[in-house]
Amino acid sequence: MQDQVKQVAEMVQKAHRIVAFTGAGISTESGIPDFRSSGGLFDQLTGRRFTGEEALSVPFFEQHPELFFENYRNTLDFPEAKPNSGHLFFKRIEDMGKKVTIVTQNIDNLHEAAGNSTVWTVHGNATQWKTVRTNQVVSNNELCWDENGLAVDSKGESLRPNIVLYGDQLDQQVMMESARAVSKADLLFVIGTSLNVVPASYLIDDFRGENAVLINQTEVADMSRFNLFIQEKSGQFLEKVWKRLSNEEV
Numbered sequence: 001m002q003d004q005v006k007q008v009a010e011m012v013q014k015a016h017r018i019v020a021f022t023g024a025g026i027s028t029e030s031g032i033p034d035f036r037s038s039g040g041l042f043d044q045l046t047g048r049r050f051t052g053e054e055a056l057s058v059p060f061f062e063q064h065p066e067l068f069f070e071n072y073r074n075t076l077d078f079p080e081a082k083p084n085s086g087h088l089f090f091k092r093i094e095d096m097g098k099k100v101t102i103v104t105q106n107i108d109n110l111h112e113a114a115g116n117s118t119v120w121t122v123h124g125n126a127t128q129w130k131t132v133r134t135n136q137v138v139s140n141n142e143l144c145w146d147e148n149g150l151a152v153d154s155k156g157e158s159l160r161p162n163i164v165l166y167g168d169q170l171d172q173q174v175m176m177e178s179a180r181a182v183s184k185a186d187l188l189f190v191i192g193t194s195l196n197v198v199p200a201s202y203l204i205d206d207f208r209g210e211n212a213v214l215i216n217q218t219e220v221a222d223m224s225r226f227n228l229f230i231q232e233k234s235g236q237f238l239e240k241v242w243k244r245l246s247n248e249e250v
């Protein structure tokens, strides 16, 4: 284990362009669960149970807005969550002078809160809001909740969280910039992701650099693409790497 800390610290020291491709697992140490509620969502009016995927789809939002927002408040909204050592690590190495790009599937705003300058959010950001009619992102000060528990702006216009729902298009500019950063990186971290969600997971296929490190509690498909697999909590592990890099501890 000590060896892995040393190996990763050396890889970071040597690297110029670093990409962190992250998923829900990097945020579990901030108290955000890494999978959707297994039982799905239950509609007390109809007695129907919806899967997590259904409850996060465009048709569901259009047909069951009250249930959609109930699900949003229960499973996607974590206003108290703070960046953990995993998120902070990438801000710290950016401050050391490394060119760091975050490509994240997460919607929790924790990489942005950690302070990294380049964060591509492939699935959007659940702390931002946009109008349903025009897709314009609105200031959070505009957010109100109506008497049915639906999000509206101060003029009563319907809002939705600025996230990619099943049935939405991915932002092509975000995908392009993410792929470009991965293709130019010499060190790639893949952290806290099952790599099951496509097309987001295809983004790491463009990596041509020297070292690819997986930090995940479980194995993923195609382990052969990684030089190093660290089966530890990402925040815990990256804190040790940071201590080594900053010479606080060997």
Ligand code: NAD
Pocket (backbone or CB within 6 Å): 022, 023, 024, 025, 026, 027, 028, 029, 032, 033, 034, 035, 036, 105, 106, 107, 108, 109, 123, 191, 192, 193, 194, 195, 196, 197, 215, 216, 217, 218, 232, 233, 234, 235
């Ligand atoms: P996933 O739930 O499919 O996989 C998470 C992976 O992280 C698992 O393999 C697990 O073993 C690992 N893991 C959990 N805790 C870890 C830790 N402390 N350190 C290292 N590894 C850890 O996540 P995914 O691949 O991101 O796909 C889920 C989808 O759901 C994504 O599209 C994502 O946008 C969304 N989602 C986001 C959040 C969030 O924003 N925090 C939370 C839940 C789901």
